Amino acid sequence: MTKNTPTDILADLSDIVGAAHVATGTDATRWSEDWTRQTHWTPLAVVRPANSSEVAKVVQLANRTNTSVVPVSGNTGLVEGTYAQGALMLSLDRMSAVRAIKPDARIAIVEAGAILSHIHDAANVHDLIFPLYFGARGSAMIGGALSTNAGGSNVLRYGSTRHLCLGIEAVLPTGEIVDLMSELHKDNSGYDLRDLLIGAEGTLGIITAAVLKLHPKPQAYATAMVATPSLDAALVLLNRLQQDTGGAVEAFEFMPGVYMDAYLERFPDARPPFDTRHEVNILVEVGAVSPRDATPQTDGTIPVAAHLETILETQFHTGGVLDAVVAQNESQRQDMWARREAAAEVARLRPNVIDNDVCVPVDRMQQFLDLITDRTKALDPDLVPICVAHLGDGNLHFAGWPSSQDPAVHKAIKQAVDDTAIELGGSFSAEHGVGLTKKPAMQRHKNSAAIQAMRAIKEALDPKGIMNPGKVLPDP
Amino acid sequence: MTKNTPTDILADLSDIVGAAHVATGTDATRWSEDWTRQTHWTPLAVVRPANSSEVAKVVQLANRTNTSVVPVSGNTGLVEGTYAQGALMLSLDRMSAVRAIKPDARIAIVEAGAILSHIHDAANVHDLIFPLYFGARGSAMIGGALSTNAGGSNVLRYGSTRHLCLGIEAVLPTGEIVDLMSELHKDNSGYDLRDLLIGAEGTLGIITAAVLKLHPKPQAYATAMVATPSLDAALVLLNRLQQDTGGAVEAFEFMPGVYMDAYLERFPDARPPFDTRHEVNILVEVGAVSPRDATPQTDGTIPVAAHLETILETQFHTGGVLDAVVAQNESQRQDMWARREAAAEVARLRPNVIDNDVCVPVDRMQQFLDLITDRTKALDPDLVPICVAHLGDGNLHFAGWPSSQDPAVHKAIKQAVDDTAIELGGSFSAEHGVGLTKKPAMQRHKNSAAIQAMRAIKEALDPKGIMNPGKVLPDP
Structure with a gap:
């Protein structure tokens, strides 16, 4: 093996993808920071292949030359998973095609650089949905969503990205292409490489294409x-709603009273959710795909909304619901x-916001x-906790404004959140992944046999x- | 490392689990053949640990002594996955507890040796279901179901075993216990070892316990x-049913006319499904969990059944349905x-039945x-194809009675079925796994980068x- 200099590598990259698709210096600036703009780096170069065969050639070159490769798609991650100081960034943005929608089979075949909202639009033409929704959907790409097993607000009904994927194509670290582009709902032919690569944050290979499941589009929402009096009562309500709607609950989102206060402070013209202030406020959405549930009646009522109202009334009479307003x-x-959806904006109203992405079993919320x-008050008596949660999944984005300016206190609060989640059988990373940011938590909390x-x-x-390199797994 | 003799190993095993739980000779007979009784072997011994710590010690011993270990639970597999000539069989049958049902969280915590029907019973007490159903449920155990990612008739609505599992505990081949007993619906903390071990057929470790998802119990079925005129028409009907019932189709099972003929030949007192013989006969079941759909009306009708009848009538008028009878x-x-459910019995009516377990994309059935x-007729003009299928998943159990007695013809027919499935983007193993039986197919059809x-x-x-050893992966 000859030792290549960066200049040789850049020339070889240009041979593979064309000089126009190798960016360095200021041309690489847009890939030189993460979404939070808190973390910056200088990559060796950014290479933008046009297809999986070019991806494979780039990875083979990287292998020959011992060059680190950091894959990047929409770059909307929150855990520094695309940090690439001195590394070759491989951007999938040119591989953006929605290759096919097969409406009868209810699948989409897409390239890794396809933007989520483009997939949404392509499915919508056939009255179908690809139900992976989160704030960054206008720039996030499916390759990154798969690599981080992204979640969002509709996991309760449709599952995480993992559950929305039937097959993938990937380039392994050796530069070989594995074709697992299965359109099958059942395939027990060997180890589950698909799910191993999904959620591996680009450390085991680069996902280049995928077969995605589509679902019927709800024709109406209630x-x-x-x-509710408590989160425990909210769980009882959720189970009741799941039972009575046949599992049609699309979202079940928790906002505490203190979050609502902050929201109304930020948006003084907005209406409070209820006449009275409540501690446990929940946004419930039920989706109706069936005409029977979705078709407006002669009096203008929509069956699914009427049904939701009836269920909530019943729960109101048993005390399980304190107040309810149906849109x-x-x-x-x-x-x-x-x-x-204002959560991110509200959190940034004050400086030093402390945030987390933890999960606990749903019956321990x-x-x-x-x-x-109690624990955060012991660390900072005046902390304002403005936690929001995907309650149906047990996923809390615990955020808080500290009164203390001491970084050590901030760190202690963050760790207390992780530690408490772990203590209750939870996880320090629900949907954001590990990247660089959560490697210390991975080291502290994941069992060592699993890490081995x-x-x-x-x-x-x-x-x-x-x-x-350097992502996900704690350093030995 | 000292070289141990089998006698030493047996003594060491007795020290770990107690002599009463090490079976050899005729005591091991019940573990010396597979469910089909076509394959026989003589194991070194059968060891029956009481808990995961004993499993770990047995595996550590096996490691030290280079002894092959074949895990076995209900032993109802169909691909010789428990073949164990000269190997130490590790039976999970003593680890059979359903440790807990948590009705609010809708989970069950079980040991690997828990029998499926026991899990069903335990969930039923709480008006919940564990929706993994297949013929062998009275003896199959969850450890084997997870290791083979078993399917069944309700995958369409609830997914395969993989999709019904939140967490596992496993003993790795090195004898280390990995605790991944997560009760979480979202957990992105490192590689997906759970899904790697699920479906690995005991070649990457022994699953010892699991956290399972439960679902609300349907209160009525329609x-x-x-x-239908064709399988393509059946797919249109399925999509319509999914849309109109909000995804409540529990089963969608195909039986061809020739299968019905054979069924009526075997059971002369049974009623034919329709007054006229049809080529494409489908069993549809819709489950209603909501009281609104399940509660009998004053005239005795059950809403879900009336709804199904309306949908089928509409399809009848468009020609998409030729005939329909609602129970x-x-x-x-x-x-x-x-x-x-008589399929297995019907298939054995004549000798030399050829069977397969293939999957194709649902729009290519x-x-x-x-x-x-066409292709089987070219090989054997008088072959009687009595294929049944989980049509909603694209999973066909293609079976046929050959007229030829020539094993080479039988083999050619089996291969033609696999080859045709692969040609259409399908798999040679939908839900049974690879074991020993399908290693040749694995070698022929799985892409080599994936096998590597x-x-x-x-x-x-x-x-x-x-x-x-020797299972799943083709020999190099």
Whole structure:
């Protein structure tokens, strides 16, 4: 093996993808920071292949030259997974095609650089949905969503990205292409390489294409704001709603009273969800795909909304619901969602926001909240906890404004959140992944036999350690 | 390392689990053949640990002594996955507890040796279901179901075993216990070892416990026999049913006319499904969990059944349905299921039945059937194809009675079925796994980069190659 200089590598890259598709210096600036703009780096270069064969050639070159490769698609991740100081970034943005929608089979075949909202649009033409929705959907790409097993607000009904994927194509760290582009719902032919690569954050290979599941598009939504006496009561309500709607609950999102206060402070013209302030505010959405549930009646009522109202009334009479408002039209529905979707903006109202992405078993949400309230108060008595949660999945984005300016206190609060989640059988990373940011938590909390097995797999598939090095796995 | 003799090993095993739980000779007979009783072997011994710590000690001993270990639970597999000539069989049958049902969280925590029907019973007490159903459920255990990612008749609505599992505990080939007993719906903390071990058929470790998802129990079923003009028309009907019931289709099972003929030959007192013979007969079942759909009305009708009847009538008028009968009571429903569940018995009516377990994309079922009919007729003009299928998943159990007695012709027919499935983007193994039986198909059809990656993972996790050796992966 000859030792190549960066100049040789750049020339070889240009041979593979064309000089126009190798960016360095200021041309690479847009790939030189993460979405939060808090982390910056200088890559060796950014290479933008046009197809999986070019991806394979680039990875083979990287292998020969011991060059680190950091794959990047929409670059909307939150855990520094695309940090690439001195590394070759491989951008999938030119591989953006939605190759096919097969409406009868209810699948989409896409390239890794396809933007989520483009996939949404392509499915919508056939009255189908690809139900992976989160704030960054206008720039996030499916390759990154698969690599991080992204979640969002509709996991409750449709599952995470992993559950929306039937097959993938990937380039392994050795530069070989594995074709697992299965359109099958059942395929027990050997180890589940698909799910191993999904969620591996680009450390075991680069996902280049995927077969995605589509679902029928709801023809109507019933959306409500509901106040319950506690999170335990909210879980009872969720189970009741799942039972009575046949599993049609699309979202079940928690916003505490203190979050609502902050929201109304930020948007003084917005309406409060209820006449009275409540501690536990929940956004419920039920989707109706069936004409029977979705078709407006002669009196203008929509069956799914009437049904939701009946269920909530019954729960009101048993004390399981303190207050409830069902959206009467799309504009009221949008107002309800606006409250939830402002979370990132609300969190940034004050400096030093501390945030987390933890998960606990759904029947321990109340216990978690009680514990973490006490523990954070012990660390910072005036902390304002503005936690929002995908309650149906047990996924809390615990955020808080500290009164203390001491970084050590901030760190202690973050760790208390992780530790409390772990103590209750939870996880320090629900949907954002590990990247660089959560490697210390991975080291502290993941059981060592599991980490050993992950390391063995990493070494087996990436013997030179060139693929997104330093991410996910704690340093030995 | 000292070289141990089998006698030493048996003594050491007795020290770990107690002499009463080490079976050899005739005591091991019940573990010395597979479910089909076609394959026999003589194991070194059968060891029956009481808990995962004993499993770990047994595996550590096997590692030290280079002893092959073949895990076994219910032993109802169909691909010789428990073949264990000269190997130490590790039976999970003593680890049979359903440790807990958590009704609010809708999970079950079980040991690997828990029998499926026991899990069903335990969930039923809480009006919940564990929706993994197949013929062998009275003896199959969850450990084997997970290791083979078993399917069944309800995958369409609830997914395969993989999709019903939140967490596992496993003993790796090195004898280390990995605790991944997550009760979480979202957990992105490192590589997906859970899904790697699920479906690995005991070659990467022994699953010892699991956290399972439970679902609300349907309170009523609407069941119908439907005749359609083609499988393509059946897919249109399925999509319509999914849309109109909000995804509540529990089963969509195909039986061709020739299968019905054979069924009626075997059970002369049974009723034919329709007054007229049809080529495409489909058993449809819709489950209603909501009281709104399930509660009998004052006139005795059950809403879900009335709804199914309306949908089928509409399809009848467009020509998408040729004939349909909706079960009016539980006894009629049982008659409908009896036709489908007799498949294994019907297949054995004549000798030399050729069977397969293939999957094709759902929109290519008709094309598959057309092609395979032509191709098998070319090989054996009088072959009687009595294929049944989980049509909603694209999973065909293609079976046929050959007129030829020539084993070479039988083999050619089996291969033609596999080859045709592969040609249409399908798989040679939908839900049964690979074991020993399908290793040749694995060699012929799986792409070589994928097999290489699987081998690398196997070597990384099982460097001594002691864990269920010779299964799944083709010999190098």
